[in-house]
Amino acid sequence: MPDDIAAQLARVEADEAEVVLTRFDVTDAWALGRRMRKAAAARGLPIVIGITLGEARVFHTALPGSSADNDGWLERKTRVARRYGRSSFGVGLSFRAAGKDFDTDGRLDPAQYAAHGGVFPLTIAGVGMVGTVGVSGLPQADDHAFVVEHLRAWRDEAQRSDGS
Template identity: 85%
Template sequence: MTDDIAAQLARVQADEAELVLPRFDLTDAWALGTRMRGAAAAAGLPIVIGITLGEARVFHTALPGSSADNDGWLERKSRVARRYSRSSFGVGLSFRAVGRNFDTDARLDTARYAAHGGVFPITIEGVGVVGTVGVSGLPQADDHAFVVEQLRAWLADAS
C-alpha cells in the first residue's frame, strides 16, 4: 500500500465515522439536495446530484455540462455505497490499499457497480444506512470531497 492511498483511506474512514446523522427524511433530502445544487451552480460544477432513501430516488438534478453518462456513474457508485454501507470512494481505496482491483476482485458486474468517489451513505445514528447522497462529473476525489463538504455544512446548519 502506498502512503498516498493509506493517507486517503484514513481520511475517508474518518469522514465515514464523522458523518452519521441524527435523522434524515424527505424534507432533509430536499434541503440537502437544494443546498448542494446551489453550491455546485455557484462554482460552475458540471455534475449530477442524487439522493436516495432506500431504493427510492428522492432528489435528482443535473447542472450544465453534465450528461447522461454522469447519471450512469452516479447509479453505479450508489449501488456500491448501498452494498458496502460506506462511501464508494472508501470501497475503492480499501481494495487498492491491499493491492486489489475492485473491478476484477469484487466479482460484481462493472456495468452495475463502480467503486469510484462521489457517493456517500446516509447513515442515521442507531439505525444504520438508510440511503445515499452523491454526485458525478468531477474527478473521483473531487466528487467525494464535494459531498463530504456539503454534508458537513448541512449538518452544521441543522444542529
Template identity: 70%
Template sequence: MGDEARELLERIEAEERELVLPRFGLDEAWELGSRMREAALVAGHPVAIGISLGEQRAFHAALPGSSADNDGWLERKTRVARRYGRSSYGVGASFRTAGKRFDEDARLDPAHYAAHGGVVAIVVDGVGPVGTVGISGLPQAEDHAFVVEHLRALKARLAG
C-alpha cells in the same frame, strides 16, 4: 500499498465516522440536494446530483454540462455505496490498499458497480445506513470532497 494510499483510506474512514447524522428524511434530502445544486451552479460544476432513501430516489438534478453518462456513473457509484453501507470512494480505497482491484476482485459486474469517489452512504445515528447522496461529473476526489462538505454542513444545521 504505499503510505499515501493508507493515509487516504484513513482520512475517508474518519470522514465516514464523522458524518453520522441525527436524522434524515425527505425534507433533509430536499434541503441537502437544493443546497448542493445551488453550490454546484455557482461553481459552474457540470454534475448530476442524486439522493436516495433506501431504494427511493428522493432528489435528482442535472446541471448544465452534465450528460446521461454522469447519471450512469452516479447510479454505478450509488450501488456500491448502498451495497457496502459506506462511501464509494472508501470502498475503492479499501480495495486498492489491500492490493486488489475492485473491478476484478469484488465479483460484481463493473457495468453496474463503480467504486469511484462521489457517493456517500447516509448514516443515521442508532439506525445505520438509510440512503445515499452523491454527484458525478468532477474528478473522483473532487466529487467525494463536494459531497463531504455538504454533509458536514447539513450535520451542523441539524445539530444546531
C-alpha cells in the same frame, strides 16, 4: 500499500465515522439537494446530484455540462455504497490499499457497480444507513469532497437547529 492511498483511505474512513446524522427524511433530502445544486451552480461544476432513501430516488438534478454518462456513473457508485454500507470512494480505496482491483476482485459486474468517489451513505445515529447522497462529474476525490463538505455542513446546521 503506497502512502498516498493509505493517507486517502484514512481520511475517507474518518469522514465515514464522523458524518453521522441525527435525522434525515424526504424534506431534508430536498433541502440538502437544493443547497448542493446552488453551490455547484455557483462554482460552475458540471455534475449530477442524487439522493436516495432506501431504494427510492428522492432528489436528482443535473447541472450544465453534465451528461447521461454522469447519471450512469452515479447509479453505479450508488449501488456500491448501498452494497458495502460505506462511501463508494472508501470501497475503491480499500481494494487498492489491499493491492486489489475492484472491477476484477469485487466479483461484481463493472457495468453495474463502480467503486469510485462520489457517493456517501446517509447514516443516522442509532439506526444505521438509510440512504445515499452522491454526485458525479468531477475527478473522484473531488466528487467525494464535495459531498462530504455539504453533508457535514448539513449535519452541523441540523444539530444547531435541534438545540444539540
